[in-house]
Amino acid sequence: MITTASSVDQLSSTVSLPVPTLVFVSGGFVGLGPIRGDGISMTKSSVPITERRYVAPLILVTSLFFLWALGVNLNDILIPHLKKAFGLSDFRSSLIQTAFFGGYFLAALPAGWLMEKIGYKRGILVGLIICATGALLFIPAASILVYGFFLFALFVMACGQGVLEVAANPYVTVLGPPESSERRLNLAQSFNSVGALITPIIGAAFILSGIEHSRAVLQAMSPGSLQAYRAAEASTVKLPYLVIAGLFLSVAALIYFSDLPEIREEDGEAEPETLGQGVSSLWRHKHLVKGVIAQFFYVGAQVGVASFVIRFAQYTLPGTPEKMAANYLKIHLLGFMIGRFTGSAIMKHITAPRLLSLFGFAALTCLTIVLLVSGPAAIWAVVFLGFFHSIFFPTIFALSLKHLGPYTKLGSSFLVMAIIGGAIFPAIMGYVSDLSNIRYAFLVPLICHSYVLYFALRGYQPTLPSPALQYADSIE
Numbered sequence: 001m002i003t004t005a006s007s008v009d010q011l012s013s014t015v016s017l018p019v020p021t022l023v024f025v026s027g028g029f030v031g032l033g034p035i036r037g038d039g040i041s042m043t044k045s046s047v048p049i050t051e052r053r054y055v056a057p058l059i060l061v062t063s064l065f066f067l068w069a070l071g072v073n074l075n076d077i078l079i080p081h082l083k084k085a086f087g088l089s090d091f092r093s094s095l096i097q098t099a100f101f102g103g104y105f106l107a108a109l110p111a112g113w114l115m116e117k118i119g120y121k122r123g124i125l126v127g128l129i130i131c132a133t134g135a136l137l138f139i140p141a142a143s144i145l146v147y148g149f150f151l152f153a154l155f156v157m158a159c160g161q162g163v164l165e166v167a168a169n170p171y172v173t174v175l176g177p178p179e180s181s182e183r184r185l186n187l188a189q190s191f192n193s194v195g196a197l198i199t200p201i202i203g204a205a206f207i208l209s210g211i212e213h214s215r216a217v218l219q220a221m222s223p224g225s226l227q228a229y230r231a232a233e234a235s236t237v238k239l240p241y242l243v244i245a246g247l248f249l250s251v252a253a254l255i256y257f258s259d260l261p262e263i264r265e266e267d268g269e270a271e272p273e274t275l276g277q278g279v280s281s282l283w284r285h286k287h288l289v290k291g292v293i294a295q296f297f298y299v300g301a302q303v304g305v306a307s308f309v310i311r312f313a314q315y316t317l318p319g320t321p322e323k324m325a326a327n328y329l330k331i332h333l334l335g336f337m338i339g340r341f342t343g344s345a346i347m348k349h350i351t352a353p354r355l356l357s358l359f360g361f362a363a364l365t366c367l368t369i370v371l372l373v374s375g376p377a378a379i380w381a382v383v384f385l386g387f388f389h390s391i392f393f394p395t396i397f398a399l400s401l402k403h404l405g406p407y408t409k410l411g412s413s414f415l416v417m418a419i420i421g422g423a424i425f426p427a428i429m430g431y432v433s434d435l436s437n438i439r440y441a442f443l444v445p446l447i448c449h450s451y452v453l454y455f456a457l458r459g460y461q462p463t464l465p466s467p468a469l470q471y472a473d474s475i476e
Helices: 008-014 052-073 075-086 090-136 138-144 147-174 178-206 215-220 223-235 238-256 275-282 286-316 322-346 352-372 376-389 392-400 405-435 440-459 467-475
Strands: 023-025 028-030
Touching: 052 075, 052 090, 052 147, 052 178, 052 238, 075 090, 075 147, 075 178, 075 223, 090 138, 090 147, 090 238, 090 405, 138 147, 138 223, 138 238, 147 178, 147 392, 147 405, 178 238, 178 322, 178 392, 275 405, 286 322, 286 376, 286 392, 286 405, 286 440, 322 352, 322 376, 352 376, 352 392, 352 440, 392 405, 392 440, 405 440
Parallel strands: none
Antiparallel strands: 023 028
């Protein structure tokens, strides 16, 4: 919670609070609900998305959401590219996602503890420098032609992005009034979806060479020719990742010289002195625990569905060319981007939990159609899932961080760790598909979304009284 009043006495003399309210005092917000300083009630739609003093920091931090989309979504290009360059099996090429999501998972908890010690701004700078280091490691990896080095570079880059996620997501939620935190995070995440849409297109243009040889041709090549071919393929990653490293460092310089406010959440509890104390205290916030589980299931469902869009289209409409089937994935990602912006706007009029539950019902409906209906309708149900998936991650994130006070940064780290679901559930879907067919694989995201819907309907509710409620009770 952010408090800017000079004293509680000043607040008490300004307005009485029969219910939790948001009060404007001395030009700032006191995080207690929608009432103006003159006592006039505000509707939900009139709560601003942020304050004037936070506009510049919010824009700067929002740029990070677009930036880390580069690393995440280029993996879809790297998998087929490095498979071709190194002659990898499907399993070995899939280690790209394992290395990346593993970096997120392992870095998240230390990052949360680090953020408690050094704050948001320094934490963001650390994340950007680690990301740039990982991107630069692609250059020697391509020069020495060692696949394991590529995986290490991805792991380092993912660790940096994990730090950025732990810092940026909760930071956005506190850059303004608490009532608009979900809208604010959805808006910031919208620019991540923009990056998700354009990154594969840019990556395909600059990384994929378009030169493909059959196995027979590769076997007929001399060792020298084969080495030259693979070296040429691997070298195409150098320039794109050099540019990405430059972008990370440029944004780091902007943030270093900017005046980002260091906001400390207050809830009457002392900050944890050790990581163990912080983790122990977090278990009392049951809505966070449920939110981490919901995020784990959601990310697994979202990554799994996106991974199988092309294959499902070809299964449902036999004979569909790969490039034509890929168009369904593009529309799926376009819907994801549109949904992020639309969802942020709708939250001016509909509460975040209610909108999350509506989108959850819609997602379950789409998955039911996929399982029960044949033909184009099933494909379009998968495509529309992109739109309904759009608000899940930021909304679950923001709702889970409510009323955590000094444990907000540490709670954020657990929510980022939940991204590991993206490495687990797609593999389960693939296993189910191998045992039966790809249609039945969509039972997996159906189960995942059932829990997410429970979180949207009931699980998001905090089990501990917030400071706002405690204060309101004390002055009645």
